[in-house]
Amino acid sequence: MSEAARSQAPGSMDSAPLLETSGLTKSFRSLVALRDQAIVVRPGEIVGVIGPNGSGKSTFFNLVSGFLRPDSGSVRFDGQPIERRSAAEIVRLGIARTFQGTRLFKALSVAENVRAAAQLRHPSSMLDALVGTPRLRRAARRVDAITGELLGLVGLTGRAGVRAGDLPYGDQRRLELVRALATQPRLLMLDEPAAGMDAAETRELMDLVDRIRRRFGVAVIVVEHDMDLIMNLCERIQVLAHGQTIFEGAPAEVQAHPKVREVYLGHA
Numbered sequence: 001m002s003e004a005a006r007s008q009a010p011g012s013m014d015s016a017p018l019l020e021t022s023g024l025t026k027s028f029r030s031l032v033a034l035r036d037q038a039i040v041v042r043p044g045e046i047v048g049v050i051g052p053n054g055s056g057k058s059t060f061f062n063l064v065s066g067f068l069r070p071d072s073g074s075v076r077f078d079g080q081p082i083e084r085r086s087a088a089e090i091v092r093l094g095i096a097r098t099f100q101g102t103r104l105f106k107a108l109s110v111a112e113n114v115r116a117a118a119q120l121r122h123p124s125s126m127l128d129a130l131v132g133t134p135r136l137r138r139a140a141r142r143v144d145a146i147t148g149e150l151l152g153l154v155g156l157t158g159r160a161g162v163r164a165g166d167l168p169y170g171d172q173r174r175l176e177l178v179r180a181l182a183t184q185p186r187l188l189m190l191d192e193p194a195a196g197m198d199a200a201e202t203r204e205l206m207d208l209v210d211r212i213r214r215r216f217g218v219a220v221i222v223v224e225h226d227m228d229l230i231m232n233l234c235e236r237i238q239v240l241a242h243g244q245t246i247f248e249g250a251p252a253e254v255q256a257h258p259k260v261r262e263v264y265l266g267h268a
């Protein structure tokens, strides 16, 4: 993955929004899972979304990544409306996400998992594959380069041939992150990346996300219950409760805000 095209300063407040939602609303029958949500994420920023269980965080992720359609409201990515696009189109536009738990191809090798994701960005047609066209060879070289670089970044080069399902849990989570990155996103959405990790693994993960952001200039949205990770990693945090945004600010402001302490941290 080239850094040349990703030269935007991390979190620059002068740049145009990369992601902008407005009035985003989604109900399941009579339950309003997300109401009138609005967020702006600029290139290179790391933004956290927190809230108690059931407050609408996954619904927000699903709406932005094309797994759900909003009832109303808009999602703009790089200035374009994407709320009616399919999940596959959204990946190609440059938004990648991970899921709670892992969704690896467990029977495939580590490298094959990354290659499969990289191919989403460098597809080849049936004809290319049958005839072995120069386009196919170029795409294959590109996919190999991306796979090699990303496995090196997370220290999995030596395990490229191992079945993904045989990796220790922490490595599986790292592989998920790499697989999302292999689609060459400009926005990476991480859904509870530290779930199931101990304190040392969580610190390593924070370090990795920060390195990824700096190296590729990618913006990151993190949903996470681990407050240390959120407070240390994010520049800005949006707090949801019952599908509504109750506060948005810098980590110190979020920690100090009485309403957030009451609703989220359980004490005023």
Ligand SMILES: Nc1ncnc2c1ncn2[C@@H]1O[C@H](COP(=O)(O)OP(=O)(O)OP(=O)(O)O)[C@@H](O)[C@H]1O
Pocket (backbone or CB within 6 Å): 028, 031, 032, 033, 051, 052, 053, 054, 055, 056, 057, 058, 059, 060
């Ligand atoms: N597909 C669905 N069908 C019906 N209700 C749903 C569906 N998805 C989410 N909900 C409901 O919408 C509300 C918001 O759920 P959501 O998963 O977005 O919350 P969350 O903040 O991600 O929670 P958690 O931290 O537990 O993952 C919850 O009350 C949930 O039960």
